[in-house]
Amino acid sequence: MNCLKAAFSVFGGMILLSGCVDMPHPFGDPGPEGRRLALTTPPPRLAVPTPPDSLLDNTASAFWAREVATQLVDQALPAVAQPAKTGDWWLRLSATMQGNEVTPHYIVMMPNGEARGHWDAAPIPASVWAQGQKPVLTSLAAASAPQISAVLTGIQAAMMQADPHSLKRRPAKVYFKGVRGAPGDGNVSLARAFVASFPDQHDKLQNTAKDADYSVEGVVTLSDGPAGTTGHPVQHIEIAWRTVAADGKEAGAATQLHDIEAHSLDGPWGDVAMVAASEAAGGVHQIITNYSGRDHKPLPPETAAIKK
Structure with a gap:
């Protein structure tokens, strides 16, 4: 298995809002x-x-x-x-x-x-x-x-x-807590791949949780699937990249789901880790953007006509 074709979905966090978080934190601390x-x-x-x-x-x-x-x-x-x-x-x-x-x-x-x-x-x-x-x-x-x-x-x-x-004027500071629950060398391989894939001009990783805007943790869950008709049992794998804001509220979770041949990831993950982590990095970037509202267009100043 050379790559993990994960089903990928981003679940929005506040809600103050729905779906893609069109209106996050209208009364957040500016x-x-x-x-x-x-x-x-x-x-x-x-x-x-x-x-x-x-x-x-x-x-x-x-x-x-x-x-x-x-x-x-x-x-x-x-x-x-x-x-x-x-x-x-x-x-x-x-x-x-x-x-x-x-x-x-x-x-x-x-x-x-x-x-x-x-x-x-x-x-x-x-x-x-x-x-x-x-x-x-x-x-x-x-x-x-x-x-x-x-x-x-x-x-x-x-x-x-x-x-x-604010996050309109600077990159978000993100503390990565690592990965847990993966079989084989997945905890280490996924973590290394995420650290390599994640930083960009909008979000930066830091080594401590102090003053971090967000923290991210990967949680892997594996469960047995049906034996199958060809004698090749499968396992269901779920990788949830949970993103938590500085106030302790979950901003969202990028979740990858896939059926794999049973125990195929009990050893080295290889390219699977890089593909999964790269997809996850993009999802976490989107969660932070949605939750913070940093891409929203500022309201222009009021005109005298409506100051009544």
């Missing part, structure tokens, strides 16, 4: 410089107060705020329908009428009272809006949540861009 530029570190939640200028009655306004918060939670964002407190980031909801239509507005507010991001929903007939019907407001909140998430993604990316210590 670092010292980012904190200075933002005036305060974003809190672990986004307040969504009942809007006073929604063109709805109080009951419908409160329902709209609750539905928006609920939909944002479904987007893996820690939103809470409550009044904004001192030091909070919060979402200002409002609505304006033009002709026979009402346009709902969403503005992300910083703790210092400045607007940092906004999005407008599609206009709704004024006669429909005035009724404040729950299905209409629920549908609006569901449609708006992904766009609000995108705005928050851009805000986080802008904060990262302003922070010289």
Whole structure:
């Protein structure tokens, strides 16, 4: 067996998000410089107060705020329908009428009272809006949540861009813990191959866990498969490259699965280790990119027109 044709899949970590992690850590610590530029570190939640200028009655306004918060939670964002407190980031909801239509507005507010991001929903007939019907407001909140998430993604990316210590401005420091559970010389061969394959311009290995942004460990699991019809039993092999962030949360796992001839890897792994480790390195790079959000586009500065 000269190569391991592993089935390879990357499982996203926060969730604050789904799949490829489109909106990771909207309220993560942006670092010292980012904190200075933002005036305060974003809190672990986004307040969504009942809007006073929604063109709805109080009951419908409160329902709209609750539905928006609920939909944002479904987007893996820690939103809470409550009044904004001192030091909070919060979402200002409002609505304006033009002709026979009402346009709902969403503005992300910083703790210092400045607007940092906004999005407008599609206009709704004024006669429909005035009724404040729950299905209409629920549908609006569901449609708006992904766009609000995108705005928050851009805000986080802008904060990262302003922070010289963020992973937009420097390579990630990665501590490799090695490989365990492999038969034959797999623990050593896989580890050596991973160390050789992994470093690039985005991620660097270091020898200690101190100050590491991420740690990576390879875990090999082997189980017996069916005997087979040709008298050649097989084994199932799984290699999980677990990537853990500095805060202890799992960022993701690059998992390779394959059926091999039983005991064919009980000795030297040879080229199998290099192929597996090379694929794994690419997967771990992607996990770190997704989890950190370092490839997200920064939100441009606000214009005076929306600072209302």
